[in-house]
Amino acid sequence: MRPEKCEYDGGDASDNKRARKSYTLKEKMDIIYRIQKGERPKDIGIALNMAVSTICTIFKNREWIQKRYEIENGAGLLPRVTRARHPILEVLENRLLEWMNIQTQELNGNEIRDKALEIFDELKQKMLEEGDATVCEVDFKASLGWYERFKHRSGQKSAKIVIQPDTNDDFAASMNFIEKIKKIVEEGKFSLQRIFNIKETRLYWKHLPSSDSSFNIASKDYVTILTGSNCSGDAKLKPLVVYHTETPRGLKGMLKSSLPVIWKSNPKGCMTEEIFSDYIHSYLSPFVAEYSKKTYRQNKALLIIDTAPCHPPYAADICDNIQVVFLPPGSSSILQPMLHGGFMALKAQYMQCLVQYLTKNYDSTDQNSLSARWSKLNMKHCVEFIDEALKNVRKETLNGCWRNLFPQYVPSSKGSEEINEVKKNIAALSIRAGIEILKPEDIDQLLQTFEDDEGDETINLEDYRKLEEENEAHEENSCKGLDGGVLKEILDTLDYVTNIAMENDIHMSRSLAFKNAITSATQCYRELYERKLQTQKQMSIPSTYIPVIVETSYDIPSPSTSGAEHYSIKTEPSESFNSDIEDHMDV
Numbered sequence: 001m002r003p004e005k006c007e008y009d010g011g012d013a014s015d016n017k018r019a020r021k022s023y024t025l026k027e028k029m030d031i032i033y034r035i036q037k038g039e040r041p042k043d044i045g046i047a048l049n050m051a052v053s054t055i056c057t058i059f060k061n062r063e064w065i066q067k068r069y070e071i072e073n074g075a076g077l078l079p080r081v082t083r084a085r086h087p088i089l090e091v092l093e094n095r096l097l098e099w100m101n102i103q104t105q106e107l108n109g110n111e112i113r114d115k116a117l118e119i120f121d122e123l124k125q126k127m128l129e130e131g132d133a134t135v136c137e138v139d140f141k142a143s144l145g146w147y148e149r150f151k152h153r154s155g156q157k158s159a160k161i162v163i164q165p166d167t168n169d170d171f172a173a174s175m176n177f178i179e180k181i182k183k184i185v186e187e188g189k190f191s192l193q194r195i196f197n198i199k200e201t202r203l204y205w206k207h208l209p210s211s212d213s214s215f216n217i218a219s220k221d222y223v224t225i226l227t228g229s230n231c232s233g234d235a236k237l238k239p240l241v242v243y244h245t246e247t248p249r250g251l252k253g254m255l256k257s258s259l260p261v262i263w264k265s266n267p268k269g270c271m272t273e274e275i276f277s278d279y280i281h282s283y284l285s286p287f288v289a290e291y292s293k294k295t296y297r298q299n300k301a302l303l304i305i306d307t308a309p310c311h312p313p314y315a316a317d318i319c320d321n322i323q324v325v326f327l328p329p330g331s332s333s334i335l336q337p338m339l340h341g342g343f344m345a346l347k348a349q350y351m352q353c354l355v356q357y358l359t360k361n362y363d364s365t366d367q368n369s370l371s372a373r374w375s376k377l378n379m380k381h382c383v384e385f386i387d388e389a390l391k392n393v394r395k396e397t398l399n400g401c402w403r404n405l406f407p408q409y410v411p412s413s414k415g416s417e418e419i420n421e422v423k424k425n426i427a428a429l430s431i432r433a434g435i436e437i438l439k440p441e442d443i444d445q446l447l448q449t450f451e452d453d454e455g456d457e458t459i460n461l462e463d464y465r466k467l468e469e470e471n472e473a474h475e476e477n478s479c480k481g482l483d484g485g486v487l488k489e490i491l492d493t494l495d496y497v498t499n500i501a502m503e504n505d506i507h508m509s510r511s512l513a514f515k516n517a518i519t520s521a522t523q524c525y526r527e528l529y530e531r532k533l534q535t536q537k538q539m540s541i542p543s544t545y546i547p548v549i550v551e552t553s554y555d556i557p558s559p560s561t562s563g564a565e566h567y568s569i570k571t572e573p574s575e576s577f578n579s580d581i582e583d584h585m586d587v
Contacts, residue, residue, distance in 0.1 A: 250378030
């Protein structure tokens with residue numbers, strides 16, 4: 001039973017029973033028209049001295065009232081109502097326009113839709129507290145269709161809305177594809193954990209806006225990254241990195257198979273059909289099989305990719321456990337999940353790692369400190385930053401990227417929240433270190449540069465190859481291997497650090513947890529060190545054996561017993577063997 005509501009009816013507060021009053025169809029139509037314009041039932045009740053419950057009942061029966069009014073007065077007298085919308089939607093759009101008009105920068109569609117959801121939740125909570133239960137019937141998800149209609153309704157009122165350059169045909173094709181993919185998911189019974197998307201993007205790995213010319217070295221040098229995730233966001237795919245040099249500075253002497261990324265190279269540093277197909281066959285297919293086994297799901301995944309020259313048409317036939325679906329041409333800006341927050345979050349996290357590297361232990365008194373760190377930045381750092389950045393991208397952000405394709409699988413979108421937090425962290429790092437390389441207003445511009453997937457096609461990669469060769473000529477091989485001495489130095493240093501913590505920390509549980517974590521993390525190096533020691537012991541055993549000069553005599557049989565002769569052969573060590581003995585004795 002619904003609780004009683006105490007509403008002001010204009011009568012005496014001491015009256016226990018409100019006098020019954022009838023209203024004409026014209027009065028009821030005026031009430032309906034005012035609600036559809038956006039007025040609240042509570043405000044109308046105060047103005048007309050009516051109970052809110054009566055107003056809500058009239059609005060609830062608006063269809064019957066409109067038909068009755070049309071019959072009695074004619075359709076020409078009806079107020080022009082193009083579409084019955086709940087008043088909360090009108091208030092929401094007005095609030096949204098006010099927020100957009102005070103913004104200092106242009107807004108993209110995702111930011112506007114995220115803010116619309118935030119305003120809707122606030123208005124809904126407020127109206128429920130005021131007793132308006134009709135708001136519970138409104139199912140507002142800030143869908144792509146709503147956003148397109150909102151742009152047409154209010155695009156002339158605010159210059160902050162960024163109109164996508166998609167044609168009407170592209171938009172219609174996108175809407176048709178959404179219905180098509182929904183049927184494919186239902187027929188294949190694909191859960192959101194088994195729906196994947198991959199996309200390549202260009203990353204300018206050594207670029208920061210600065211007036212210092214030293215920071216512009218190789219600022220246009222880039223890598224191509226191929227990565228993605230599933231719809232739930234809990235399965236991040238190992239990134240594939242394509243560079244124009246097979247072994248750049250920083251990776252010389254390292255095992256490519258041990259990198260946290262899949263390393264590929266070609267002269268242009270771009271994605272190709274061969275590389276893309278190999279990624280699906282060699283990595284994605286085994287990953288889906290292992291992921292399905294771990295999560296107790298069917299070994300079958302749906303892969304959604306866009307139509308691009310580097311995505312071969314035969315991609316659908318590469319693996320049996322992956323069903324490939326291509327997005328319609330020209331619909332990537334609308335439907336491609338990774339373009340709706342995924343790559344922006346990844347590149348924002350990458351930029352944060354880059355700024356952390358530059359500002360770590362920064363000495364403000366040394367003018368050359370920052371330049372020295374920048375000059376040491378190489379591809380090994382880039383690979384480390386890409387790996388760390390992808391790990392830091394939140395599950396909710398990756399899930400929110402799918403809102404255009406599968407709004408039913410996206411409860412909320414918090415991608416913009418993560419990006420805003422990272423931008424604040426980047427600005428704070430620069431301010432804390434007192435470095436002028438980044439200002440808050442520059443970060444959005446830099447992220448936009450990072451998000452430029454097409455890039456400058458006139459970049460001369462040969463200049464960067466020459467730069468790599470010059471750097472290699474002045475540097476020794478940075479990867480010298482782990483011999484026994486280096487391993488011992490690593491372990492002794494870590495033991496020294498843990499001993500300092502144990503001796504000086506008054507919180508014993510904390511210091512023990514620190515020591516146990518260090519011991520667990522270094523177990524791989526300790527095992528490697530023990531194996532090297534064991535190998536050295538086994539190799540040193542033959543060197544302790546000193547041969548003794550012996551005289552060996554034996555008879556050589558002769559055909560004649562009377563002519564038998566006795567031969568004696570003396571065996572001595574060779575000169576090279578004697579020199580090894582002497583070296584051993586000297587040691």
